[in-house]
Amino acid sequence: MPSIVKEENKRLKTSLVDGTRRHLLDVDDFTRDEIDLVSKTSDAMLEVLARDIKKVPTLRGKVIVTLFYEASTRTRVSFEEAGKLLSADVINVSSSGSSVEKGESLLNTVRTLQATGADLVVVRHQHSGAPYFMARNLESMGVINGGDGWHAHPTQALLDVYTMRRHLGPIGGRKIVIVGDILHSRVARSNLWALTTEGANVVLCAPPTLIPQEFLSGQHRVDEHPLSTVEIETNVEMALDGADVVMPLRLQLERQESGLLPTLREYSKMYGITRERLDLASKDALLLHPGPMNEGVEISPDVAHGSQSLIEEQVRNGVAVRMALLYLLVGATKREETKAEIQ
Amino acid sequence: MTKLGHFLIKNARLLDVITGMDEFGDILVDEGLIKHVGAPLRDGDIPERCRLLNGDGLVVCPGFIDLHTHLREPGYEDKETISTGVAAAVNGGFTTICAMPNTNPPMDNAVTIEYVIQKAALAGKARVLPIGCVTKGSEGKQLAELWEMAQSGAVGFSDDGKPVADSHLMRQALAYSSGLALPVIQHSEDLELSQGSPVNEGWISNRTGLRGWPSVAEESVIARDIALAELTGGRLHVAHITTSGSVDLIRLAKQRGANVTAEVTPHHLTLDERWVLGHDQDGPINGPLGLEAYDTFTKVNPPLRSREDVEALIAGLNEGVIDVIATDHAPQTVIDKLVTYDDAAYGFSGLETAFGLLMTLVHDDRIDLMTLVSKLTVGPLVVLGDAYSDLATLRKGTTADIVVFDPNKDWIVSSEEFNSKGKNTPIEGVRLKGKVVMAFVGGNLVYEQEKLDE
Numbered sequence: 001m002p003s004i005v006k007e008e009n010k011r012l013k014t015s016l017v018d019g020t021r022r023h024l025l026d027v028d029d030f031t032r033d034e035i036d037l038v039s040k041t042s043d044a045m046l047e048v049l050a051r052d053i054k055k056v057p058t059l060r061g062k063v064i065v066t067l068f069y070e071a072s073t074r075t076r077v078s079f080e081e082a083g084k085l086l087s088a089d090v091i092n093v094s095s096s097g098s099s100v101e102k103g104e105s106l107l108n109t110v111r112t113l114q115a116t117g118a119d120l121v122v123v124r125h126q127h128s129g130a131p132y133f134m135a136r137n138l139e140s141m142g143v144i145n146g147g148d149g150w151h152a153h154p155t156q157a158l159l160d161v162y163t164m165r166r167h168l169g170p171i172g173g174r175k176i177v178i179v180g181d182i183l184h185s186r187v188a189r190s191n192l193w194a195l196t197t198e199g200a201n202v203v204l205c206a207p208p209t210l211i212p213q214e215f216l217s218g219q220h221r222v223d224e225h226p227l228s229t230v231e232i233e234t235n236v237e238m239a240l241d242g243a244d245v246v247m248p249l250r251l252q253l254e255r256q257e258s259g260l261l262p263t264l265r266e267y268s269k270m271y272g273i274t275r276e277r278l279d280l281a282s283k284d285a286l287l288l289h290p291g292p293m294n295e296g297v298e299i300s301p302d303v304a305h306g307s308q309s310l311i312e313e314q315v316r317n318g319v320a321v322r323m324a325l326l327y328l329l330v331g332a333t334k335r336e337e338t339k340a341e342i343q
Numbered sequence: 344m345t346k347l348g349h350f351l352i353k354n355a356r357l358l359d360v361i362t363g364m365d366e367f368g369d370i371l372v373d374e375g376l377i378k379h380v381g382a383p384l385r386d387g388d389i390p391e392r393c394r395l396l397n398g399d400g401l402v403v404c405p406g407f408i409d410l411h412t413h414l415r416e417p418g419y420e421d422k423e424t425i426s427t428g429v430a431a432a433v434n435g436g437f438t439t440i441c442a443m444p445n446t447n448p449p450m451d452n453a454v455t456i457e458y459v460i461q462k463a464a465l466a467g468k469a470r471v472l473p474i475g476c477v478t479k480g481s482e483g484k485q486l487a488e489l490w491e492m493a494q495s496g497a498v499g500f501s502d503d504g505k506p507v508a509d510s511h512l513m514r515q516a517l518a519y520s521s522g523l524a525l526p527v528i529q530h531s532e533d534l535e536l537s538q539g540s541p542v543n544e545g546w547i548s549n550r551t552g553l554r555g556w557p558s559v560a561e562e563s564v565i566a567r568d569i570a571l572a573e574l575t576g577g578r579l580h581v582a583h584i585t586t587s588g589s590v591d592l593i594r595l596a597k598q599r600g601a602n603v604t605a606e607v608t609p610h611h612l613t614l615d616e617r618w619v620l621g622h623d624q625d626g627p628i629n630g631p632l633g634l635e636a637y638d639t640f641t642k643v644n645p646p647l648r649s650r651e652d653v654e655a656l657i658a659g660l661n662e663g664v665i666d667v668i669a670t671d672h673a674p675q676t677v678i679d680k681l682v683t684y685d686d687a688a689y690g691f692s693g694l695e696t697a698f699g700l701l702m703t704l705v706h707d708d709r710i711d712l713m714t715l716v717s718k719l720t721v722g723p724l725v726v727l728g729d730a731y732s733d734l735a736t737l738r739k740g741t742t743a744d745i746v747v748f749d750p751n752k753d754w755i756v757s758s759e760e761f762n763s764k765g766k767n768t769p770i771e772g773v774r775l776k777g778k779v780v781m782a783f784v785g786g787n788l789v790y791e792q793e794k795l796d797e
Contacts (some may be wrong), residue, residue, distance in 0.1 A: 001650055002613045002703045004655075007772055029631030063781035107681055127683035128552035129637030136634045136680075149685070151552025191551060212549040213557070219546070226629050 016328045018208045023135045023143045024325060026152040028193045028226075035198065041324035042317065048085065050319055054117055059088035063115070063118045067093045067109070068146065069125045070098070074315055075155070077144050079122045082322035088330070114141040122146045134206050140252050142329055145200075150184050155264050156290050157190035159321040161198060163314050164245055167286055172199030177239050177281070179205045179271055179323050180249030180298055183260075187290045188249060192227055203231045205239035206271070209260040236271050243281035247288045248298040249272045264297050275299045278308065286310055345378045349390045350536060350788065351375045351382065352747060353797070355398025356538075360717040361403060372743040377788030380737045396781075396795040400591065400661045402483075404716045405735045406438025406744035406782060408723035411503075411582060411669035414440075414471070414692065416456070416462065418447025423674040423764045425462045425471065431672070432469040432791040435694040436719075436746040436779035439470040439734055440672075441726075443503045451476035451487040453495040460496050468789045470713065470734070471741035472498045473725070477516045479528055486516060493523045493673050499726055501528035503582060504644070504706070509532065510567060517568075517577025519774050526578035526604075526726050528567055531589070532645065536560035541684055546628060547616045549777045553684055558586040569596040572603055579636040580726050582606040585645040587655030591598035594664045604725040605678050606667035607656050609697040610769070612704060616647045619684075619771055624650070638678045639687035639794070643673070655707050660718060667722035668715075670697045674765020692765030696756055697729065698748065700770070702777025722761050738774075747795075754778050 014021040016034045027035075048056055064083040068076055083090035084217040092245045093113070093208070095101060100109055103337055105127070113121055120142040123131050129148030147153040164171050180190045182204050195202050208216055211232060220227050233239040239245060248271075255261050279285065287308045304311060350372040357368050364380070371379035373390060386673075409432065415423040425442075432440045433469060442459055444450030445517050450459060456473045461531050463471030475492035479485045481502040488501055498518055506529060507513045516527050528596040533717025537560035544555025565581055568594060572579035581593065584605050596603045615624045619642075621635025640787060701719075704710045719733075720735040733741040756773050760767035781791040 001615060002623045002707055003625075004623060004700070004703055004708060004770065004773060004775075006614055006618075006770070023634075027635075098464060105678075105681075106683060129685075130636045130683045132632065132634060133639075139794060149552050150554075186552060213555070214488060214546055214549045224629060230494070245601070283453055289493040 003043045015090060018319070021329065022241070023098065024329060025131050025135060025143065025145045026156055027154045027197070028198060028265060030194065032197060033162060034220045035158070035194065037328070038158055038321065038324050039165055042162050042320045045207065045320040045323040046317070048323070049165050049316070052313070054085050055087060056085065057087045058082065058327055061084040062088040062120070062328065063091065064088045064120045064122065065093055065113050065118045065144070066122045066342055067113070070147070072124055072146070074318060075124065078315070078322050080148065080174045080319045081319050082326055086326055087321055088165050088326065106130065106134065108138055110138060113188065114138050120144060122328070125149070125308040144325065148184055149186065151186050152190045152191070154190050155318070155322055155325060156187050158192040158316060159318045160191055160247070160288055161194045161288070162321050163288060163310055164286065165315045166317070167310070168244060170198070171195070173201065174244040175203065175242055176245040176247065177199045177205055177243040178247045178249065179236060179239065179273065181251055181255060182206050182215070182249070183210045184255070185249050192230060196227060198231060201229065201231070203233050203243070205233050205236050205241050207261065208234055208265070210255065225341070236277060236313045237280055240280040241275055243285050245286045245288060246273060246281055247276060247290070250292060251298045268297050272298055272300060273303055275302055278303055284308065288314055345776045347759045349393035350396060350783070351384065351389055351397045352398045355401045355403045355512055357381070357403050358713060358716050360713065360721045361732065362738055364737060365713060367737035370737065370745070372745065372783060372786050375742055375743055377737055377739055377743050377745070380739055381428055395797040396523040396698055397797050399746070401402045401747050401749055401780065402589045403737070403745060405720040405737055406420070406746050406784065407436045407698070407719040408727070408734065409437045409440040409670050409672070409694065410667055410726055411565040412440040412442055412458070412672045413674065413690070414678070415441045415674060416446060416792065419426040421676055421764070423603050424596065425459065426466040427762060428748065429463065429466045429468040429471065431694040431761060433784065434481040434762045434779070434781040435696070436698050436782055437469060437471060437694055438746065438782055438784045439472050440493070441472045441498060441503060442774050444474055445504045449476050449481050449729040450474070451479050452479065454486065456492050456497050458532050460598050469696050469784060472496070474499045474501050476500065478512065479503045483507055483509055486512070486519060489520055490523060490608060491523045491704070496643045497525070497632045499526045499528050499580065501530065501582065502531045503528065506532050506534070506564060510571070512576060513568060513569045517571050517579060518572060518575040521577040523576060528580045528582050528726070529564065530582050531568065531584070533560040533564050536563065541642050541646065543616045543648050545616070545649060547619055549722050551619065552555050553634070554776050558588055558652070561586055561645060562588040564633045565592050569601055569603055570584070573599070573601050576602065579603045583608050583611065583645060583669065584665065585611045585648050585656070586652050590664055593661070595762045597664065600771060604666045605664070605670040607660065607665050608671045609668060610643065611648065612644070612653065612660065612689055613667070613700045614769065615650050615653050618647055637683050637684045638769065639682065640767055640771070642647060642684060642689055643691055644689040658702065661710055661714060666718070668701065668718040669723070670694055670748065672763070677766055686765065691769060692758070692761060692763045692767045695763060696768055696770060696772045696775070698755065698779055699756070699775030699777050702750060702775065706776055720782065743783050743786040745783040746779055747780045748777065750777050752776065752778040752780070768769035
């Protein structure tokens with residue numbers, strides 16, 4: 001390769017552990033210590049959620065904005081609830097009814113939000129990398145990635161790992177099977193980072209049209225690749241064999257329309273998680289789903305609402321994990337005093 | 344513009360591919376022509392009032408010819424005008440540039456071709472040779488009036504940026520233009536396969552969640568077009584090839600004697616896909632993404648490719664499979680790039696960094712200087728034809744289109760200093776070694792970076 005040298009920005013490793021992390025863009029740089037800290041803090045937040053009066057003053061005087069360019073129920077509501085339970089002022093901006101509708105650029109929108117004095121923005125955007133672009137152009141406001149394109153959904157991955165840990169303890173060595181549209185899934189991508197950091201054995205299962213070409217051709221199976229342990233299995237019965245966790249992903253109708261699948265019907269028959277298929281996994285295997293579900297497509301209703309399903313618990317844990325993250329990112333300066341309040 | 348005058352550049356290294364010259368000596372420019380080249384002139388032979396320039400440590404060669412420039416005028420004057428474009432060209436050593444027709448309105452008829460020629464004549468500086476559209480409005484439906492555009496001065500035809508997808512129409516374009524002895528220049532991209540994606544398909548697309556533009560989307564179109572060129576006897580010039588598979592296809596076609604040529608850009612020869620992550624090619628491909636990731640200034644079509652592809656392109660250049668280096672200068676406004684990666688406009692402002700980037704290959708011993716000069720001067724004649732060969736040589740008596748460069752000059756890329764309106768460069772702040780210091784067009788001194796007077 002020709003030797004053209006770009007002056008690298010001096011990038012310091014930031015961490016939630018020492019309070020230096022300002023943005024949460026993905027979990028690709030999370031250490032085990034940070035995941036532990038998020039889990040421990042989430043435990044404390046779950047206790048708050050179990051109280052009769054759920055509100056604590058931890059983030060009083062802080063302003064959090066949710067800026068969603070895509071539809072969302074659970075991510076948006078859980079962030080709003082998390083902020084409010086911590087006494088932050090939470091402002092919701094959606095693309096309709098704001099200047100975004102008038103064609104205001106993303107850059108101007110976020111700089112405006114920063115100028116109003118907001119401490120943190122939670123953003124969801126249909127374009128991969130949008131939160132990076134925002135964070136690079138902001139000086140004082142932090143950014144949490146609430147889902148960007150096909151790239152990342154770090155808070156979902158952290159709540160998934162947290163949910164698994166609450167039931168399994170350490171998940172190192174556990175077999176975790178993600179079934180579905182890996183190619184277009186930001187949930188799968190972030191989970192790959194968090195789960196491999198925790199030492200889990202991840203198996204991706206989908207028809208070849210929904211698996212990134214790189215995984216399909218095995219190009220990731222080299223020592224220096226961070227996802228080299230990830231296994232690909234297009235046969236769902238094989239994939240599920242002995243699994244500790246099964247996580248079907250939402251399958252969108254567009255995939256049928258763009259020719260990646262013949263029909264949702266065929267997909268459901270080949271890959272839908274049914275009772276019989278779930279029984280191939282280990283006894284008491286956990287069933288997670290990031291939502292929203294297409295019951296009858298990637299998951300059958302009896303499984304979705306069955307005894308192994310943690311889907312509603314994921315939502316509840318999602319509030320706790322997001323409370324923990326808001327606290328760790330925005331409340332870090334006041335950490336010592338607030339610790340006492342929570343306890 | 345500086346008036347015509349006598350210039351004598353003394354004791355420079357003189358490089359000329361056509362005559363095979365590579366020696367130290369003097370070159371005298373007078374009345375727009377090269378009056379002497381070679382052995383040092385004796386004092387008595389130096390004309391009166393001649394400006395004497397010290398060529399120590401400098402190289403003189405024919406002016407560079409760029410087959411692939413987007414001048415944006417008419418229609419997108421916020422990105423570039425013909426006037427700023429030619430100023431950028433001579434700044435980068437390009438004394439002749441071929442203007443791509445994806446303007447607004449597109450250059451798909453004689454009137455717009457003549458408009459561009461006239462505006463360029465007013466702007467002076469570099470020579471501008473227009474390329475006309477292959478199809479009306481570059482819409483890929485119906486052939487444009489190729490003969491009339493040729494009469495008006497078009498030197499080739501291209502729907503650059505909007506490849507001719509319809510195989511039947513491409514066949515007709517190659518057949519029809521063969522009668523005019525002009526090439527069809529194809530931007531090879533199967534849009535169904537590339538889906539208009541912004542980055543190379545592979546680890547980078549998987550890692551970033553950006554859609555991937557697979558190599559096969561380029562290679563499948565090249566394979567088809569080669570077959571059509573062989574069928575029709577038409578002249579096919581493949582614009583900006585980027586993959587190792589494309590190099591193989593062109594090599595095979597040439598071995599079979601097909602009438603096919605190919606170009607490569609400076610950036611595809613020197614930058615790889617890792618730049619999308621916001622760092623250079625030595626940065627970690629596997630590390631976590633930092634704030635600098637998704638650098639929209641690295642978005643270009645075709646996208647930056649893998650290391651293996653870059654190596655194959657360099658090899659293809661050395662082997663002679665690739666005939667031409669062309670900039671694909673694609674100026675954009677800053678606002679076009681200050682958006683998400685998906686929303687960002689494609690393209691690099693390339694005229695003023697091309698030579699410095701390419702000299703990296705020379706300093707790294709990947710190509711030799713004569714090869715580089717060849718691909719920038721003689722190479723483009725494969726499209727322009729021998730009628731323009733006077734512009735690509737230092738031979739005595741030919742037109743004085745000349746560049747002078749300092750192969751060892753260190754400089755730092757600063758888009759603020761570009762003459763181009765397009766400040767969109769992925770290599771802002773990068774240190775390069777090798778810079779054009781003077782350019783002459785038709786004997787006029789059109790660019791002078793520093794005074795070299797004795």
